[in-house]
Amino acid sequence: EAGVAQSPRYKIIEKRQSVAFWCNPISGHATLYWYQQILGQGPKLLIQFQNNGVVDDSQLPKDRFSAERLKGVDSTLKIQPAKLEDSAVYLCASSLGVAGNTIYFGEGSWLTVV
Amino acid sequence: KNEVEQSPQNLTAQEGEFITINCSYSVGISALHWLQQHPGGGIVSLFMLSSGKKKHGRLIATINIQEKHSSLHITASHPRDSAVYICAVRTSGNQFYFGTGTSLTVIP
Numbered sequence: 001e002a003g004v005a006q007s008p009r010y011k012i013i014e015k016r017q018s019v020a021f022w023c024n025p026i027s028g029h030a031t032l033y034w035y036q037q038i039l040g041q042g043p044k045l046l047i048q049f050q051n052n053g054v055v056d057d058s059q060l061p062k063d064r065f066s067a068e069r070l071k072g073v074d075s076t077l078k079i080q081p082a083k084l085e086d087s088a089v090y091l092c093a094s095s096l097g098v099a100g101n102t103i104y105f106g107e108g109s110w111l112t113v114v
Numbered sequence: 115k116n117e118v119e120q121s122p123q124n125l126t127a128q129e130g131e132f133i134t135i136n137c138s139y140s141v142g143i144s145a146l147h148w149l150q151q152h153p154g155g156g157i158v159s160l161f162m163l164s165s166g167k168k169k170h171g172r173l174i175a176t177i178n179i180q181e182k183h184s185s186l187h188i189t190a191s192h193p194r195d196s197a198v199y200i201c202a203v204r205t206s207g208n209q210f211y212f213g214t215g216t217s218l219t220v221i222p
Contacts, residue, residue, distance in 0.1 A: 033210070042118075042200055042212035043157075056209060091157065103147065103202075103210065107156035 002026065004106035006092050012112045018080035021109045025073070025094030029104075031055075034067055034077050035091040037108070043091055049075065050097060082113045117141045120201050120213035127220050133188040135216045137201030140182065148175050148186045149200040151215070157200070160186070191220045 005024040013019050025032050030051050035043035046065065047057040051072040060067070064083070069075040079086055089108040095101050118139045127133050137146070148160045161168050161175040163184065168175050172191075177184040188195055201213040 035212075040214075042202075042214040044212075045210065048209070093157075102159050102162045103204075104159065105149075105157035 004092055004094050004104050006090075006106035006109050008109060009107060010110045010112075012114060013082055015084055015113050016081040018078065019082055019111060020079075021077045021090050021092075021111075023075045023077070023092030023106060025075070025092070026104055029094035029096055030072070031095045031097035032069055032075050033091075033093040033095075033103070034075070035093065037089045037091055039088070046077070046090075079111075082111075084113050087111055087113045116213070117211040118201055118203055118213040120199075120216050122216060123214070124217045125219070127191050127218070129192060129220055129222050131191050131220075133191050133195075133218065133220075135186045135199050135201075135218070137184045137186070137213055138182060139184075139201075139203045139211070141203060141205055141211060143203040144206045145204045146177055146184050147202040147204065147210075148184075149202060151198040151200060153197075160199075188218075193220045193222050196220050 007022050032049045034046040037043045046060045047067045048055040049069040052069045067077045089110050091108045092106040093103050095103045121136050145162050145164045147162050149157045150160050151157045163177040172189045174187040196219050198215040198217050200215045203211050
């Protein structure tokens with residue numbers, strides 16, 4: 001079974017530039033999550049989708065971050081303009097969406113803002 | 115206050131030692147996950163628990179729902195066990211809360 005795919009794996013940009021991350025969840029998984037993990041901390045939820053609808057985006061900095069999941073499959077997370085404090089790993093995860101199912105993570109997209 | 119608290123934050127052990135990592139949570143959950151994250155790597159799910167105990171190789175995970183507490187044990191630890199271990203809980207609303215992780219280093 002293919003896992004959660006993310007790209008790019010690594011990205012270095014200057015502050016005020018924009019960046020986009022892509023995620024392809026496991027086939028059939030209705031729930032998709034984007035997390036931000038700053039070095040030394042646990043993952044912080046940015047946004048949670050159920051199919052193509054947003055379930056929770058309360059911690060998404062909406063002035064600069066946006067995410068979409070068109071057609072309820074792939075998702076993109078965009079940051080524009082980037083700030084130095086956005087340097088982190090952006091993790092995409094998916095699950096079947098039914099309580100009692102496990103969550104699967106992608107390898108993460110490592111962002112460095114300079 | 116975080117919904118999920120882990121201890122210790124950092125742990126160094128000699129190869130062969132028995133290791134315990136603790137997790138306490140304050141929300142109602144449908145399941146608790148233990149995750150492993152290697153440097154430069156993604157996160158792998160080790161266990162998903164809703165009650166009792168699970169064992170996989172040298173890893174054992176237990177949960178006490180009444181006390182809202184879980185432990186991850188590693189028997190006969192090995193340097194390849196060095197990683198960050200993260201406790202995460204899932205609510206009935208399908209939301210996840212994560213601990214800040216326990217960084218484990220096993221010295222040969």
